[in-house]
Amino acid sequence: MELFRSSNIDWLGKKWYFLGFSLIFSVAGVISMLAWHGIPQGIDFKGGTQITVHFDTVPNEDHIRTAMDQAGVHGATIQRVSGAGGAAADDVIVSLPQSSATDAAHDQGRTAVEKALQAGYHDSGFTIQQVDIVGPTAGKQLKNQAFLATIYSLIGMLIYLWFRFELIYGVAAVVAVFHDTLITIGFFSLTNKEITLTVIAAILTLVGYSMNDTIVVFDRIRENLALNRREKLADVVNRSINQTLSRTVIASGLTFLTVLCLYIFGGEVLNGFSFALVVGILIGTYSSIAVAAPMLVAYQDWRASKGKQAALPAAKGRR
Numbered sequence: 001m002e003l004f005r006s007s008n009i010d011w012l013g014k015k016w017y018f019l020g021f022s023l024i025f026s027v028a029g030v031i032s033m034l035a036w037h038g039i040p041q042g043i044d045f046k047g048g049t050q051i052t053v054h055f056d057t058v059p060n061e062d063h064i065r066t067a068m069d070q071a072g073v074h075g076a077t078i079q080r081v082s083g084a085g086g087a088a089a090d091d092v093i094v095s096l097p098q099s100s101a102t103d104a105a106h107d108q109g110r111t112a113v114e115k116a117l118q119a120g121y122h123d124s125g126f127t128i129q130q131v132d133i134v135g136p137t138a139g140k141q142l143k144n145q146a147f148l149a150t151i152y153s154l155i156g157m158l159i160y161l162w163f164r165f166e167l168i169y170g171v172a173a174v175v176a177v178f179h180d181t182l183i184t185i186g187f188f189s190l191t192n193k194e195i196t197l198t199v200i201a202a203i204l205t206l207v208g209y210s211m212n213d214t215i216v217v218f219d220r221i222r223e224n225l226a227l228n229r230r231e232k233l234a235d236v237v238n239r240s241i242n243q244t245l246s247r248t249v250i251a252s253g254l255t256f257l258t259v260l261c262l263y264i265f266g267g268e269v270l271n272g273f274s275f276a277l278v279v280g281i282l283i284g285t286y287s288s289i290a291v292a293a294p295m296l297v298a299y300q301d302w303r304a305s306k307g308k309q310a311a312l313p314a315a316k317g318r319r
Contacts, residue, residue, distance in 0.1 A: 007242045011289055012234050012297060018290035022179060025283075029186015037189045042196035042272075043132070045146070047139035049096040049109035050132045052081075053117070056124040059092050067120025068094075073112050081268045091129070093268075109133070146200040153207050154178065165218060172295035173214045176287040180210050184280045193272055202276035209255070210284030213248060214292045220244050221296065233300045237293050252285040 033039050043050045053059075061078050068076045077095040096109050110131050117126055134142075154174050161170030181203060188195055220240040228236060259281060263274035 007245055009238070009242055009245075011238055011241050012294055015290070015294045018286075018294070022183075022287075022291065025183045025186060026179065029183055029189055032186060032189040037192045039185065039189055040192055040194045041139075041143070042194040042199075043095055043134050043139075044197045045139050045143045045195070047134045050134075051094045051096070051110060051113050051128060052130040053092050053094060053113070054127045054129045055090045055092065056126065058090060059126075060123055061092070063121055063123055064092060064094075064117070068113075068116050070120045071112070071116030073116050076113075079268065142197065146197070149200070149204060150181065150207070153204060157207070157211050161215070161218075165222065168296065168299050169218050172292045172299075173211055173218070175295060176214055176292035177207050177210050177284075179291050180206060180280055180284045180287050183283050184276055187279045188272075188276070191275075193275060196272055198270075198273040199276050202273045203280065206277065206280035206284055209281065210287060213252065213285060213288040216247065217241060217244050217288050217293055221293070234297050237297055241289055241293055248285060248288070252281060256281045 059080065061080055065076075065078050068074075068078070073096070075097045079093045079095065081091040081093060094113050096112070110128055114128055154177060157177070158170040158174045161173055184203060184206065185195070187193075188199070217240060220243055221237055224231075224236045224240050224243075225233075256278070259274055259277035262270060263278050266274050
């Protein structure tokens with residue numbers, strides 16, 4: 001199935017628009033991470049106590065927050081758990097600031113929340129369902145492991161593409177994936193959504209997804225280069241992107257619709273995971289066309305300016 005049988009879009013002619021778009025979102029995200037919301041970290045990384053409370057009726061978050069403040073429980077985060085289809089549910093997650101990972105701290109957090117609700121929340125009855133606690137040491141370890149997992153995945157893909165294609169292909173693909181990751185995390189900072197272990201899982205999924213999309217475009221560029229060695233690289237790249245456009249739109253579009261439904265109807269537990277996928281798939285599809293491919297042409301132009309071989313080095317054959 002082909003949606004675009006004879007598309008002839010000059011993608012590289014719009015490279016400065018693409019660059020401006022990427023800079024706007026990248027810089028906005030970086031500014032937010034450095035000077036505004038920072039990188040919002042969930043309890044998995046910053047440590048603390050997370051208490052799930054079930055109410056007899058749909059809870060009022062403002063009333064819960066007021067009850068907490070009146071009881072002296074400050075710094076608590078109130079998060080209602082949405083039901084299927086985004087419907088209101090009767091559960092609320094109360095996250096308390098970091099504390100030591102001991103049984104005493106476990107009981108202290110539960111007792112503080114329970115007393116605060118008993119004293120100040122009169123809308124309905126409630127039941128403490130679950131108490132989870134993450135100490136600062138465990139949170140720091142999880143943070144380091146999440147960072148290393150992302151870095152190792154990028155290094156592994158760079159080595160694979162260096163072996164499978166050429167080094168410049170690997171560099172271009174890794175830069176595009178880093179661009180996707182930066183913008184996705186930037187969106188979390190701009191919207192002040194917490195990054196948890198499930199979000200890291202989504203980001204690692206996006207790394208692979210974006211890389212796969214980029215490799216499809218690169219493979220078509222390599223095939224066309226072998227057939228048209230005398231043609232300008234910019235023309236080859238444009239034609240290759242247009243030839244793979246139907247595949248890109250169909251594959252990415254269907255995946256996007258799936259994760260969009262997951263974001264809308266998946267409830268609060270999957271909200272961060274699905275939000276990362278929604279943003280990442282859009283940016284990942286965009287970067288394969290607007291970031292990775294133009295880097296090959298930029299590399300050729302740089303070589304030409306240095307008086308070196310103008311054409312992109314021949315891609316290695318299949319091994």
